[in-house]
Amino acid sequence: xxxALVRAEGVSVRLGERLILENIDCAVEAGEILTxxxxxxxxxxxxxxxxxxxxxxxxxxxxxxRALRVGYVPQRLHVEPTLPLTVQGFLALGTRTGREAYRAAxxxxxxxxxxxxxxxxxxxxxFQRVVLARxxxxxxxxxxxxxxxxxxxxxxxxxxxxLIARLRDQRGCAVVxxxxxxxxxxxxxxxxxxxxxxxxxxxEPEAVSAHPEYRxxxxxxxxxxxxxxHEHDHRHGADGGVPAGGDPGR
Amino acid sequence: MIGLDEPFVWRALAAGLGVAVVxxxxxxxxxxxxxAYFGDTLSHAALLGVALGVLLDVRPMxxxxxxxxxxGVVLVGLQRFGEFAxxxxxxxxxxxxxxLGVVVLSFVESVRVDLFAYLFGDVLAVTGADLLWIGLxxxxxxxxxxxxxxxxxxxTVHTDLARVEGVPVTAVRLAFVLLLxxxxxxxxxxxxxxxxxxxxxxxxxxxxxxxxxxxxxxxxAAGLAAVAVMGGLLASLAWDTxxxxxxVVAAAALFALVLAVAPARA
Numbered sequence: 001x002x003x004a005l006v007r008a009e010g011v012s013v014r015l016g017e018r019l020i021l022e023n024i025d026c027a028v029e030a031g032e033i034l035t036x037x038x039x040x041x042x043x044x045x046x047x048x049x050x051x052x053x054x055x056x057x058x059x060x061x062x063x064x065x066r067a068l069r070v071g072y073v074p075q076r077l078h079v080e081p082t083l084p085l086t087v088q089g090f091l092a093l094g095t096r097t098g099r100e101a102y103r104a105a106x107x108x109x110x111x112x113x114x115x116x117x118x119x120x121x122x123x124x125x126x127f128q129r130v131v132l133a134r135x136x137x138x139x140x141x142x143x144x145x146x147x148x149x150x151x152x153x154x155x156x157x158x159x160x161x162x163l164i165a166r167l168r169d170q171r172g173c174a175v176v177x178x179x180x181x182x183x184x185x186x187x188x189x190x191x192x193x194x195x196x197x198x199x200x201x202x203x204e205p206e207a208v209s210a211h212p213e214y215r216x217x218x219x220x221x222x223x224x225x226x227x228x229x230h231e232h233d234h235r236h237g238a239d240g241g242v243p244a245g246g247d248p249g250r
Numbered sequence: 251m252i253g254l255d256e257p258f259v260w261r262a263l264a265a266g267l268g269v270a271v272v273x274x275x276x277x278x279x280x281x282x283x284x285x286a287y288f289g290d291t292l293s294h295a296a297l298l299g300v301a302l303g304v305l306l307d308v309r310p311m312x313x314x315x316x317x318x319x320x321x322g323v324v325l326v327g328l329q330r331f332g333e334f335a336x337x338x339x340x341x342x343x344x345x346x347x348x349x350l351g352v353v354v355l356s357f358v359e360s361v362r363v364d365l366f367a368y369l370f371g372d373v374l375a376v377t378g379a380d381l382l383w384i385g386l387x388x389x390x391x392x393x394x395x396x397x398x399x400x401x402x403x404x405x406t407v408h409t410d411l412a413r414v415e416g417v418p419v420t421a422v423r424l425a426f427v428l429l430l431x432x433x434x435x436x437x438x439x440x441x442x443x444x445x446x447x448x449x450x451x452x453x454x455x456x457x458x459x460x461x462x463x464x465x466x467x468x469x470x471a472a473g474l475a476a477v478a479v480m481g482g483l484l485a486s487l488a489w490d491t492x493x494x495x496x497x498v499v500a501a502a503a504l505f506a507l508v509l510a511v512a513p514a515r516a
Contacts, residue, residue: 080406
């Protein structure tokens with residue numbers, strides 16, 4: 001057994017009367033992208049909080065490798081309008097380096113033009129990337145993103161997952177992504193863990209999408225999605241046309 | 251108008267400035283963390299502390315510090331109480347402790363207690379010893395706030411994110427409540443129990459539109475609070491109005507002025 005960055009063993013979480021997680025085993029290996037998937041209310045965020053050490057499970061244990069540096073991008077981050085905070089000020093809360101380092105981290109996520117913008121003035125998708133930049137500044141060995149694509153359109157979601165995959169390739173960090181849409185994450189993920197309170201199935205994305213448990217959970221929606229699926233294998237120019245070389249099929 | 255050569259006027263000014271300049275930066279966090287009602291509860295519980303101080307025959311300020319501290323620490327872990335939301339719990343605690351304070355004080359007949367002075371402050375009666383306490387408390391609060399500034403701000407923006415990044419969240423929160431308790435204890439003499447929250451909330455709210463960073467807002471709030479203290483004191487001397495409430499009125503007037511003049515930002 002290789003040394004995992006984080007390993008959960010037999011984790012159960014109960015909030016009041018409700019059993020949120022039941023006997024979950026999972027591990028995140030160095031450098032891999034693991035997608036955590038499941039329907040609404042399946043306990044995905046709870047499992048992430050357990051893995052991050054924010055929540056102590058009633059049963060089971062969580063083992064983290066020593067001195068593990070984690071970068072965290074929480075699901076929704078809202079900054080009070082009464083708090084005057086620029087993007088740079090927000091980044092400085094996580095890691096105190098210099099303006100150049102902030103600019104470089106923002107450039108990695110394509111947001112360097114926002115360094116002086118007030119955080120309340122930028123869009124949800126932009127802020128999500130700024131939070132990702134704050135996580136990257138910590139030089140994490142493990143990056144945890146809780147539904148990073150929420151409120152981002154489908155094209156933007158693909159872009160985001162491509163960016164995350166690229167970051168992993170460049171930095172060699174492990175990534176845990178929470179999602180409820182396997183199709184979009186599929187190309188960018190190494191392994192999938194499908195949960196619905198308990199572990200339904202796990203494995204490589206193709207295997208999971210063919211798994212009966214997965215089909216039972218996502219089946220109907222899956223087909224619906226397939227009807228509207230739009231394989232974007234080309235790029236549009238700014239005018240909406242397809243420039244020469246933008247379409248691999250021609 | 252009473253002459254400015256009277257020493258008590260200068261003592262009042264020093265006390266007012268000392269408290270205002272400390273309360274305003276701390277108050278920024280009260281505003282950012284939406285804790286105005288929390289501050290109100292701490293200060294209302296202060297009257298019970300006054301009664302405690304009278305009964306135990308120690309400085310009222312110490313009794314207040316103790317009462318505010320206990321209330322704050324109890325409340326900090328309390329998100330809900332049974333089926334009641336936190337603002338309901340705060341509302342009950344604030345007024346129950348205030349009323350209980352008045353009732354307990356009425357039993358202490360051996361000591362004449364000027365209730366009005368505790369409720370609305372008595373800044374013109376500040377003594378040299380009071381000034382010493384205000385200076386001491388203020389210095390401690392400013393130094394501690396400077397020390398916990400960044401972690402406290404990180405916790406204010408997002409608690410879980412701060413915790414993952416290694417901030418000792420519970421310790422920082424407790425430290426903040428401790429500082430609030432100290433400010434309540436020293437501010438009571440100036441504006442009184444019922445008006446302490448105004449020093450915590452009005453100057454920061456006034457500074458919001460003029461600031462681009464948290465630090466700017468804190469410094470501006472302190473400056474605006476100082477202006478309000480001086481204006482209120484002058485008005486009180488000119489028209490013989492109660493000094494503490496006059497300072498609060500001045501702060502509110504400044505707020506209205508900035509609201510009217512400065513454009514809204516983000």
